Amino acid sequence: MTDQRAASRSVPETAAELRRAVTRQFGRSLHIRTLDTGSCAACEQEIRLLAAPHYDLHRLGFFFTPAPRHADLLMVTGPMVRAFDIAARKTYEAMPGPKLVVATGACALGGVYQPDAFTHGGVGETLPVDVWIPGCPPSPLALLQGLLVAVGRLAEKVQDLSFIQNGTPR
Amino acid sequence: MNPLPVLAGAAAAWGLAALIALLGGTSRPAVRACCAVSGLGGAAAVAGGVASLLSGDSRVVTAGGSVVVGTLQLQATSLAGVFVALLGLVAVAIAAYVPRYHEPGRATGLYLAVYNLALLASLAVLAAGNVVTFLVAWETMALLCYLLVLRRPRRAEAAAGAFWFLALSEVGFVLIIAAFVILAAKTHTMQLDLIAARARLVTGGWRDTAFLLALAGFGFKAGLVPLHVWLPEAHPVAPADGSAFLSGLVVKLGVYGIALFGFGLLPAGPAWRGVLTMAAGAVTAAIGILYALGERDIKRFLAFSTIENIGIIVTAFGAAMTFWAYGQRLLWAFLLLAGLYHVANHGTYKTLLFLEAGVIEHATGTRDMDRLGGLAHRMPRASVITFVGTLGIAALPPFNGFVSEWLIFQGLFQGFRTGSHLVAILIVLAAATLGLTGGLAIYAFVRGYGIPFLGMPRTRPAAEATEARQPVAGPALLAVACAALAVGAPVVLAVLARAMRTVTGVALRPELLPGNLTVIPAHTKFSGFSPTWLAVFLLAITALPALIYLAGRPRAASRIEPVWDGGIVAFKPRMQYSAMTFSAPTRVTFDALYRPSVSVRRASDDPAGRSGPVHYESQATPVFQRYLYRPVIRAFEWLADVVRPIQSGDVNLYLFYVFAAVLVAYLIAAV
Amino acid sequence: MTLWFLRGLRRGVVTTRYPARPDASAAALPTPPAFRPEALTRALADRLAAACPSRALARDGDALVFDVGACTACGRCLAEAPGAATSSGEFELAATLPAHLVKRIPLLAGGGAAAPATEGGSP
């Protein structure tokens, strides 16, 4: 039951606008819900370690919440098994807007599985992804960077990288 | 003003109503007419009851007599006033309820006739001026109630429930007769007020015997544990208004009997008498609510909760008597007042709840909580009304149960004024028991309301329930009464205080109501509160946040989303707490009382560990039936076999029996 | 609990200063490859594409298209062409658009090296 005007406001078009909305609404504190759509459990382990003493994401104002109702950001791992569609959709819809989706790990980015009868081969086609974090699994540091990029507190770095050794002019 | 004529009017109205029902019960207009008349009678009874509270005891009127029933004497007393008023209120509510509840028909006509006569008989019990009148009225009332319970005699469980009722009622009746006979014999009068006046002629031993007999005898009707077993059997099988009448009034007549002996006829008494009564009450309260938590059938559940409330009232009476023994006249009167207040309150909301139980049963075809659920959406009116009753019986402000229970607690907390350490401790123990009871009562009624009305429907009938054409007026009236009895507490207390002056000769007014709507439990400088202001305050603090929200809520997007269910494919009704699972913790904690027998059948016990259907049963043992009543019944059966030879059918032998009996009688007379 | 408290005090702080300061542990992390266009031929690009188990590499004309997102840093391309690919050492790879993760590496070695340098190299 979303009236159109309000909907257009609460779900911004561009990720940049969304990030501004997030910063405006939550200041610098954000609550994170994770969603495993068929990962190999390594990504989950790395996400758990984010709260461990070595990385302690609370110092950056991030918190984990088990209830999507309280979540502002959804960290999705795994290649989005088709059997999981309902749960994924329910979880995303249970989150209040504005909300961010972070595709986490190579599976979620379409690296390990190809689209077929079992999986979508990535979360991109099921959920509106705002930030993509590569890695198999992405290390906690990579995850931290991804989260900071997601809330616009760190500039995206990869788009300026060429992956050309000893920087041949691009 | 003399209330008797008014009460006579009520009696006449009920007689007339009975007649109308008998003649024209098959036609809807006649049923309506019958109920209208019956309701008028009820109104008259309310008026008469209040009048007798205010104007004190009337003279004893001898309304003629006959060889059969002895002289018929009537008196409107202040002690009975509360009960009379309650009788009237219940009658009005039921009169408003019946036309929509019962389909016209011969059975209905008969039933309504019996019901109105039962009202009449109850009134006679309360207005009885002498022993014979009382006993005759009492027995008539009991038999008529038996017929009420037996509305559907074809049903086995109906017959059984009705039998439990009648059997225990008769046993009680014998004890009551004995009690009255002792008093009448020792005071050489049948007239109740004279018995009260000459009570000091009765020597201590006889007096205590009479009281104990009365306590037991009326205890059967009031439902004191372990004499309570008929309530959960009889209430479910009676029609809703019938069980409302049973719980709302008939059990109160038992309470009236206890009050009559404890405060009217034999006020003076040793401390142990009060302590005993208090203990009986406390035990009754605790066990009643614990058993209520074990029930799925709404009516059985309510029946057990009635037992609990009776326990609370009797505890108050017992404590009052104890205080008298220690010369605490103020607290004596105060606790009697509080107990009577609770009588009125319980009569109100319990009647309401039973009537609503009837609505639910008609709308869904079941009384099993675990087959209901989600009725709040389907039956908004019923759910609101029931909610009021639930708040009342759970003793939560701003409704009436809270006021009277608060007063009772405040009275018990002053046990230290007895000066005796032992007794003080006992009274505080009783208070603690009532505390536990109160807590469990809230738990029980969260369950009793939440399981049927909230959540998702557990069965198709519950999902398709509708409250169109279901009675509303009666319960609604009682809901209003619940609120009025709380908000209008100062007025109620003023009236009751007036009555207490008549009954106990103690003037409570200044200590009780210093004005400004506060209520002081008997002694100033102990505690005090204002039910009225509390109600206003509560309304304010609930309304304020709502207003703030409505004023300041964001105009932006607002979505209504389903409950978060962990992302499962479909959230099913079987995934909700049921009545039995909700109360499982108590079954675990108090398993010594429940003695549950658990049976589990699960596919996963297969050695291969295959998962599949599960069935889990945890049945509480009916302790009292099994360990108390069954042996007694066995013993009587045995006894019957033994004495059968006496009844040989030989006329000469019978003549000899007569001779022997006369001889024995002479000998007793001579001694 | 005092036991735990004291242990905690003795243990001291282990928390990283990232992102304020770089974190030393990042050095040991597996990272996507970086390529040397000078060493890449079409044939080699095809071999790399075949060797990549996660389809992160593909040849498009005279460019090696590298999808960093699909890369699992498994190192098989490094094993396949030690001269042409090395570990990039980049782990801060979060992107706001999938397009940002797709890189075109010109094939400057072997046949037709000059022409694709402009066409293939421009992003």
Next chain:
Amino acid sequence: MTAVRAGAAALPGLLSQLGRDAADDARPVITVAVPAASLEDAVRRLAAHPGARLADVFAAGGGPAAGRDAAAAGPVVLRLVWGLDADRGYLITESEIEGERYPALSDIAPAAFYEECEIYEQFGIRPGGGKPLNRVALPPQAATTPGQAPPRLGRAPVEPPGDVHALHHVGGHAFEFPFGPVRQVGVESLYYGLVTSGEEVVDLYLFTWHKHRGVEWRLQGRTPREALFQVERTEGLGAVGNAWAFAVAAEAALGLEPPAPAARARAVALELERLYNHAAATAALCQSTGLVIGQAAAEIALERLLRVNAAAFGHRYLFGVVDIGGAAAGPDAAVLRRDLPGAYGELCRAADALLATNSFLDRLEATGILTQEAARRLGLVGPVARASGVATDTRVDHPGPPYAGLPPAVAAATAGDVLARFRVMLAESAESVRLIGDLLDAGAGPGRAEPVGTEPGGSQPRGETREARGGPARAGMAARSGLGWAESSRGEALAWVALDDTGRITRARLRPASVRNWRGFDDACRSQNVFTDIPIIEASFWLTVAGTSR
């Protein structure tokens, strides 16, 4: 490895011969062809054989791999893998099943039940006796909406699953407490049907199909080395164990023998994996008991161990270490010698403090008890089984290189509760550290045995392999097949591979330890627990959903 074709009658002789082979440590794997008629009898014999346990049951054939046109359906070949722990060998029985039914194995060997369900879903044949099965891998919508039905390894079931699967109906004074599939933060998706009377757990069942990715189906048509990539990413927290088992199977099929240093490198990785898993389990135990400080201490240890992994092998979770015929990466012995003691020391200190914290131990003691009988009956493996007094450890019972040289001491307990599992894990960690030391002293490094014939397909463009998937081959009595096993941190991981003559996989069977041990989980939960104990029990099992629904 000896492959024998014989009837069930020859079994006793084979078993005795097996014992002799075991004497000279030949790692015997015997394959016996048992006709379907005498299968039941053979199962009885083997179930009665001392020290024999049914390690795995799986099927092959029954139609073209990757389930394309079902016209070409051949007979289904049913394989039972028996771990003959006393005789230090494995025995595989092969039976061709014609028609829809085969003798109900789980009536004789209950351990076979889960696999019976799998086989029904994947190959459409079901055990006789008509007992209901459970849904294990394929989602319900696969049954209801035929359009969505994912491909199967064999042919689709003939009977509608509705008649075959048991209904989870809860009756009486209990209700189903739904938990999942989306659960706490940072845990895998899994659905618990938690049947409770309000207090104690009456019953518990698991739905794991939310994560079924059809891995075994994916592996078909790939070369073992390509497949290895997928195998490692099937159960990330068991990457080395599963990859090793798979590699051993492929090596057996290809006739490869990894060089000794490479074998030791694998073993180092495997023990490191065991270490960090047990550290992670400790952290999870603290979390489930609400002991946050203990959790932090354990997580410090865990993080340091993962960093040791990264420094020694280049990957925090040791992906890409195992290779077909050897090890792709070798340990940096210097780094290990320098950092491992410190990291392990963290774990020891955390463990010591935990074992001195009564509020913690009280939650563990007598919680989630799993009887020895149950552990045996359900064929459990690894620390879970060992904590219940079933001391199976393939490193000792079926020693391959390098464990034949330096056998570990098997830690075992009998209590079978959470505390026992915790203690077993701690003891194993100590043993792992010792083993790593010995392995490094013996010398461990990367290396690879080149196949006798050149291994094909290794350098083919992906596109073609997509086409080639499944290929023409029938995975019936495979020409080249092999069985592999490894003692992963969760217990015995098994793999079986059949290759066609181009060296591509026609049927690959992965059986991570999680598949077995989840079956003990509900049993442990039902034993006198209230439902706040369930997270503790789950942590003590430390299984992955990814491993069981693969």
